[in-house]
Amino acid sequence: MSSKITIAIDGFSSTGKSTLAKQLASQLGYVYVDTGAMYRAITLFAMQNGYIADGFFDKESLRHSLPYIRLQFQFKPELGFAVMILNDVDVEKEIRSIEVSSFVSKVAELAEVRQKLVEQQQEMGKNKGIVMDGRDIGTVVFPDAELKIYMTASAATRAQRRYDELVAKGDSVSYDEVFNNVVERDYIDTHRDNSPLIKAADAIEIDNSNMTREEQLALVLDLVQKANS
């Protein structure tokens, strides 16, 4: 019988990490955790409380509020995944808006924010049987994960995916706005001092620019089997 492992998936925004992670979790009976949703929820909290407005960011107030921010994932069988609950309110839709996307990298730079979220993520994964996606999962959160995947795809491919997603949800955005946001977030995520996005030495890189979801899933399920044997 195979035992449960920890699967860490890192990579740039819109590389399809969450699609892959959700598929894996459902095939393997594992828990899926989208850590980007946690950084997004803290960003939304900061916006709701006026700590972020008109390009202004009151980091000190956010730092002081951190003990009062409670994040939970609630599994919704009808959706097949867990939604983000911020202080008892379902914020799954709000955290995906372009406004949150355009500020989240700045919030994710704060050491206190990262410390709080990394602790919570490690607690969620302590019994293994988890697929977690983000930027620092294989390097910081679970450096001992049995399987680490590092996903890449061209910026244009990723911007098109995010644009299609937003338009399908009824958001009125332009492709250029989304492309610029992708490029800007790539830069901030890879250049910040605290836990920048880097490929862990033992991570397996997958460029899925020209891969179907099915091909990608088959490839990774094979890697899971190898990691387990």
Ligand code: DC
């Ligand atoms: O995966 P995403 O695009 O929803 O992530 C939103 C932002 O959160 C991303 O720009 C960087 C940040 N993030 C992070 O710094 N560390 C993580 N583990 C996950 C996300």
